[in-house]
Amino acid sequence: MNNAKSRTFKWIANVGMGIICFIALFPVLILLLSSFRPSSELMRSGISLTFDWSKLNIDNYLYIFTQADGYWQWYINSLIISVITIVLSLFFSSMVGYALAVYDFKGKNLFFGFVVFILMVPFEILMLPLFQMMITSGLVNTYAGVVLPMIVAPIAVFFFRQYALGLPLQLMDAARIDGSTEYGIFFKIMLPLMTPSLGAMAILQGLGSWNNFLWPLIVLRSNDMFTLPIGLATLLTPYGNNYDVLIAGSVMTVIPIIILFIFFQRYFVAGLTVGGVKG
Template sequence: MTTEKKDRWVSILITTIFAIITLIALFPIISLLIASLRPASDLMREGLSLFFNPAELTFSNYLSIFSDNGQQYWRWYINSIAISSILIVLSLFFSSMVGYALAMYNFKGRNVLFVLVLFILMIPFEILMLPLYKLMITLGLIDSYLAVMLPLIVAPIAVFFFRQYCIGLPKELMESARIDGCTEYGIFFKIMAPLMGPSFAAMAILQGLTSWNNFLWPLLVLRSSDMFTLPIGLATLLTPYGNNYELLFSGSVLTIVPIIILFLFFQRFFISGLTVGGVKG
């Protein structure tokens, strides 16, 4: 066998392996999409399955979202979009400033603060939930959007990521800007922040995905159904007294849309941001 044929067969084998892996990874999404097009009676009788009768597929489940039955669903949808959008902006703003300061400035206690960030990063959030919950009660923030967002605004993983990314930025630009009379805030917002574009894009996707899928913490601090986010709201559709499969599966499919849009918007920066931020320093 010639080298050219050997390389061709190796390429075909690798492509086949990755195609199989891709299908396995997409299996839950494909199953969810098919389930959203099947009648609820079939789902209760047969459950999730890739085997179905094409003649039985219907869009009636999606029509239920736009009926009176789906009004609460759109309320949850708006809540999730609002919380995730605000949290992304605030998290990028504060976390980037903290990471930038830890990387670019020499001050007393800098290494101690960075070790504390790493220490908090190693602690599971489930361990911190009880003291955070008591803090929200003390502040009177239970059943509010602020209670959902406040503990997540300055995320340790985001601080660590921005710190590692900023280490690779040239400090000579800071010195030149100071000579020209630029303030420290001006240096960050006008010079350094534009250079941190890939890191902002990468963390926007990761923080957005984390906030959008967050279930346990909002479940603890939210009380009224009008304040629920999508993960909590969809979970309430499954009860011992009846299951609203029509709204559950079709609504779950629509929850994927904002994350896909977010990724498509920032995808050209995503890989470069993760790569540079991960290897610098």
């Protein structure tokens, strides 16, 4: 009887999750199908649920690969900014979070309080002083101007601290007895144990950086420095709408995120458990 109830519950759960997944993926499916529609039809009727299937073609993608030079520059800019942001954010945020978790020093709780406080402050409030800093530093319209404010994200510091609280501290004592330095303990022993948290945060930071629109819009000035979200937004103007590049280009922007998730997916769930190992 219990087995029958268990199978019924599992079946209902699977059906429910299938329906939720379909609802979530339905807009993506419509966007994908619309990317194969002729640009003239997109201009006339926009994205809709009803269209002539016989008119589907790959002309929009051919246009992107052969004529849309600006699109690929935006793509490269987004890739460079996202990769740099992920690498630097994981490096510095993990060090800060680790230090807040395993070391005792004067002002530790106060510092962590500032991290939590900044988490509660909307980014829109910080934009003006950050932009003034970029102007003073001469970093407007540069990759550094986009990346630097994001490399020590409060959410990442908080996340790594919570994960590091569950690390076995006995390993640190054993490494010190063997003569290892504090940097050696972190990079050779503790950081490998934090791999699940690094994988989870790489996905979250990569997704945030790839889709970031507001801050790059403020810092970047020239068309050849635009990221994908900004560049695609410029295709919609009062003087004309390039739906052929916009729709097909939007579909292709999903590819790096899918690759990133596939690469780190085995760490994602484990990383979100935060501190599964107790010393």
